[in-house]
Ligand SMILES: Nc1ncnc2c1ncn2[C@@H]1O[C@H](COP(=O)(O)OP(=O)(O)OP(=O)(O)O)[C@@H](O)[C@H]1O
């Protein structure tokens with residue numbers, strides 16, 4: 330039985346059809362990516378999962394219809410959504426505080442993780458005093474520490490420069506091997522999807538449907554120097570080909 | 585890194601920022617002094633700044649005596665309007681339809697000319713503190729309300745979404761995200777309103793009061809003492825500046841993250 334399963338999800342905003350037909354599943358301990366062009370409706374999919382929006386279709390979690398939103402997912406929005414007025418430590422405890430944990434208990438839970446997330450010594454800093462990569466790690470820490478059943482990561486590294494992004498991808502892969510989170514990642518970076526995922530869903534442009542489901546049979550750790558690199562390259566080229574051959578949409582939007 | 589002490593470089597920077605204003609005010613005073621002394625204009629029409637200062641010193645007890653009711657009216661009126669604006673801003677934030685029902689009324693209240701309203705309010709509520717408080721509240725309430733409501737709405741959408749996903753209800757979202765997001769707007773509104781507040785109080789006293797800078801100005805004018813009118817103007821200006829400065833200090837204390845973030849922004853110029 331899958332952890333998360335979506336069957337024929339559809340969503341329109343007014344007259345704008347955003348999601349046409351999305352069916353997918355994520356198994357326990359699996360890292361799955363959703364890859365699709367900008368504006369396809371990827372973030373909208375997460376809004377359906379977190380209950381911010383409602384669509385047609387069926388959603389199941391551990392076999393039960395998904396109704397009580399927010400209990401299963403730790404959600405990391407597309408922008409880091411760190412609160413400028415809270416110090417990093419207090420930003421990372423936010424989810425725990427909302428769950429009803431006392432501030433002190435929340436802090437003791439989060440503090441030991443700062444080293445692992447490369448944030449040791451920055452507990453008392455404000456978000457504006459951190460680099461882009463550190464901010465993303467702080468947002469990620471805020472997400473995983475909630476200890477929900479599943480992570481929803483919306484383009485966690487989209488705003489970073491190429492070098493930082495590559496470093497963050499390696500770091501996340503390593504972290505995932507230790508923790509084996511069940512995770513659903515949104516990205517439009519093909520290399521990132523291949524590097525991190527067990528499986529990839531490729532979406533069409535809006536209105537989005539799943540055009541391909543791709544297994545990533547690469548061994549872990551995903552050492553970028555290993556012999557598997559060539560295999561990864563082939564996979565990346567194949568996916569890129571699919572993305573570029575999606576029927577072109579009128580007025581393709583970027584943001 | 586985020587030390588709260590006032591270091592010498594900050595002080596130097598502050599002086600450098602204040603210098604142009606000090607110089608221009610100084611130049612105006614010098615020109616005024618020269619004109620008043622050498623053009624043959626009568627001091628009962630335009631007194632020289634030196635005379636204004638001299639008379640202010642001579643009458644400092646009376647000025648102080650009259651400044652205190654003005655300060656009291658300003659602060660009490662402003663506190664009332666602030667509490668009302670805060671309570672109503674929350675209501676409006678939670679029940680959006682209220683906004684459409686109430687805002688037109690408030691906008692109209694802002695178009696009422698003070699000159700007409702002040703005597704009426706005094707007529708209805710007498711010469712005591714009440715009409716002053718009401719007028720101060722009238723001129724400061726709406727700017728504060730708008731600032732707060734706009735501030736709540738400036739909350740980053742992602743933060744709200746994330747909090748809801750964490751399981752936070754509306755009240756939690758308000759306390760954790762919307763309220764802190766409104767702080768910069770709140771302080772911008774505060775700085776504007778506090779100056780209105782002083783003007784409002786003086787206007788109310790002008791329309792009728794036992795004591796206060798407003799009535800003091802009126803009496804001085806009727807006695808052909810423009811020097812004393814100007815002395816009272818100086819006192820009210822000083823009062824406004826002090827209150828303005830207080831809001832700036834308050835903002836620094838309430839928003840320590842701004843300074844942590846603001847090195848780059850601060851160099852661009854004074855914050856709005
Ligand atoms: N609340 C909303 N109301 C109306 N339209 C919306 C809303 N949210 C999203 N949309 C529209 O839905 C479409 C898909 O948006 P979405 O944010 O899901 O795209 P995305 O795939 O995440 O894009 P990107 O990769 O650039 O983040 C866009 O055309 C957007 O304008």
Ligand SMILES: [Mg+2]
Nearest residue numbers: 371372407483
């Ligand atoms: Mg998106």
